[in-house]
Amino acid sequence: MKNKMLSNNLFTPLVTYDEWIKEFPKVDREYVWSYPLYHGPNAFDPRDIFMETDIPITSYDTVVYIHVPACLFRCPMCPFYVEIIKSRKELGRYFEAIIKEIKMYKMAALTKKLNLKTIYFGGGTASLLYPEEIERIIQEIKKVIPYNGEIEITVEGHPSTVDYNYLSALKEIGVNRVSFGIQTFCDCSLKTLGLHQTSKQNERVLKDCVNLGFKTVAADLLYRLPNQNINDLKEQLEKFINIGVNSISAYSLELSVRQSAIEKIQPTEAEDQSMFYVINDYLTSKGWDHTAQPDYAKNGHIQQEILTTWKAPQGQTIGLGAGASSVFNGNTYCNVHNIEEYKNAISEQCLPVLIGQKFTIEDAMSRYVVLGVRCFKIPYKEFREIFNCEFRNIYRNEIEKLKSFGLVEEKDDSMIVTKKGKYYVDNISKEFYSVSNRCRLQPWGEKMQGLISQSYLKVKVEEI
Numbered sequence: 001m002k003n004k005m006l007s008n009n010l011f012t013p014l015v016t017y018d019e020w021i022k023e024f025p026k027v028d029r030e031y032v033w034s035y036p037l038y039h040g041p042n043a044f045d046p047r048d049i050f051m052e053t054d055i056p057i058t059s060y061d062t063v064v065y066i067h068v069p070a071c072l073f074r075c076p077m078c079p080f081y082v083e084i085i086k087s088r089k090e091l092g093r094y095f096e097a098i099i100k101e102i103k104m105y106k107m108a109a110l111t112k113k114l115n116l117k118t119i120y121f122g123g124g125t126a127s128l129l130y131p132e133e134i135e136r137i138i139q140e141i142k143k144v145i146p147y148n149g150e151i152e153i154t155v156e157g158h159p160s161t162v163d164y165n166y167l168s169a170l171k172e173i174g175v176n177r178v179s180f181g182i183q184t185f186c187d188c189s190l191k192t193l194g195l196h197q198t199s200k201q202n203e204r205v206l207k208d209c210v211n212l213g214f215k216t217v218a219a220d221l222l223y224r225l226p227n228q229n230i231n232d233l234k235e236q237l238e239k240f241i242n243i244g245v246n247s248i249s250a251y252s253l254e255l256s257v258r259q260s261a262i263e264k265i266q267p268t269e270a271e272d273q274s275m276f277y278v279i280n281d282y283l284t285s286k287g288w289d290h291t292a293q294p295d296y297a298k299n300g301h302i303q304q305e306i307l308t309t310w311k312a313p314q315g316q317t318i319g320l321g322a323g324a325s326s327v328f329n330g331n332t333y334c335n336v337h338n339i340e341e342y343k344n345a346i347s348e349q350c351l352p353v354l355i356g357q358k359f360t361i362e363d364a365m366s367r368y369v370v371l372g373v374r375c376f377k378i379p380y381k382e383f384r385e386i387f388n389c390e391f392r393n394i395y396r397n398e399i400e401k402l403k404s405f406g407l408v409e410e411k412d413d414s415m416i417v418t419k420k421g422k423y424y425v426d427n428i429s430k431e432f433y434s435v436s437n438r439c440r441l442q443p444w445g446e447k448m449q450g451l452i453s454q455s456y457l458k459v460k461v462e463e464i
């Protein structure tokens with residue numbers, strides 16, 4: 001059995017200051033989704049996941065995220081680690097490994113105190129799991145994690161992988177939220193971006209979901225598309241709304257090196273900023289809530305997963321499956337990415353953890369704000385109660401700098417991101433990185449590609 005843990009520097013190497021950050025008024029486009037970063041000098045010991053921690057637990061609200069890192073094709077702009085498969089059957093008995101993994105969490109003392117708010121099947125393409133498999137996973141999660149009241153259950157899908165019968169089966173087993181990477185209804189843009197769907201498929205899948213009566217029908221919308229102008233964007237927004245979508249995540253198109261040719265026909269930075277506010281004004285004028293950047297929802301459809309993951313004080317995230325990331329009990333960690341390697345670890349009754357980072361108190365405090373600004377409000381009262389110190393005393397310089405740019409203001413015992421600041425959420429976030437996290441980039445899955453066959457610390461669950 002191999003027993004060497006991977007170095008954190010393989011995942012989040014130090015880069016130069018200029019590579020790491022864009023200073024206001026330039027907009028930083030690195031989507032800050034993970035914090036703290038893997039930065040500690042010592043390798044992570046997965047046993048810490050289950051041990052008592054001296055780091056304050058900011059909230060017991062919990063999201064269980066199930067990752068399916070498989071797709072039927074590769075999209076050119078995709079930043080994730082995914083394995084390309086030919087059919088659902090190739091996933092084999094992946095779902096059984098996931099069920100075994102959730103059972104491991106019975107070992108953690110913290111588990112009994114949790115309050116399960118939401119279950120999220122994401123990917124890759126989560127809709128490659130059969131509805132019966134999804135149902136079994138939901139049942140087993142409910143046996144392990146305490147809950148109280150309705151649980152939001154989301155399944156993400158790709159428009160080309162589902163039909164009416166599949167969606168109907170999801171509804172039947174209690175899925176109440178579906179989310180699709182629609183991106184646009186413009187066939188020309190879909191083609192230019194190399195996406196594997198048509199506007200007809202996009203329309204059909206959303207209409208089916210609305211007709212079936214899912215509580216929330218969510219869609220990703222891409223803007224700053226090649227040759228797109230403000231009027232095109234407005235037309236797209238109207239299509240999303242008219243079809244009955246009640247939750248939208250609006251992303252500005254980020255191109256990978258593979259697509260640099262398209263960059264020349266992309267709207268400029270100034271146009272990008274205008275488009276951001278066109279979306280913001282349009283949706284908020286219709287009464288939608290800008291819950292987090294980049295997520296909007298109609299009243300009653302605000303995504304619990306966002307509130308649990310981002311909003312300060314943040315809850316716990318248990319990530320299940322190959323490549324899933326977790327934040328639990330004062331640790332952040334992710335699983336091995338390769339599906340076969342993940343299944344092997346589970347069949348040996350080992351934790352499938354590839355790499356991780358135990359929080360320091362400094363990490364925990366800065367995490368409160370680094371992630372919290374994505375929901376635009378940092379309440380000082382809860383910070384005081386959790387960490388027994390004043391937010392303002394610790395971050396005075398950062399707050400004053402951001403206030404002088406007009407990006408944040410202070411009111412109601414909170415730091416609030418202004419309308420101007422909403423466009424600069426990632427710039428604001430990085431101001432609060434602790435020294436040891438600075439100059440490290442986010443651990444996107446595709447960086448893990450070359451590391452999947454390396455060894456990791458195998459800890460048998462019964463030995464904990």
Ligand code: SF4
Pocket residue numbers: 070071073074075077078079080082123124125158181
């Ligand atoms: S963009 Fe989505 S569908 Fe395309 S390869 Fe990536 S995860 Fe799969």
